[in-house]
Amino acid sequence: MELNGYRLLLPEGTLEYFDLVDVKESVNEVVIYLEEKNIVPEKYTDQDTESKGFYDPVIV
Incomplete structure (x- = not known):
């Protein structure tokens, strides 16, 4: 599964950590x-x- 598009849904800087x-x-x-x-x-x-x-999962 290609995951790159989902990066756009995350807050900036999340994928640094x-x-x-x-x-x-x-x-x-x-x-x-x-x-x-x-x-x-x-x-x-x-x-x-x-x-x-972690915090509890968030459903958007």
């Missing part, structure tokens, strides 16, 4: 699956960081 791994379409919804990249933003490299997980 996440990979678009899958999309499921139905008549009523589009579900976009993201996987967090294991990188720390440059401005936080001198600090200890910890992933806190």
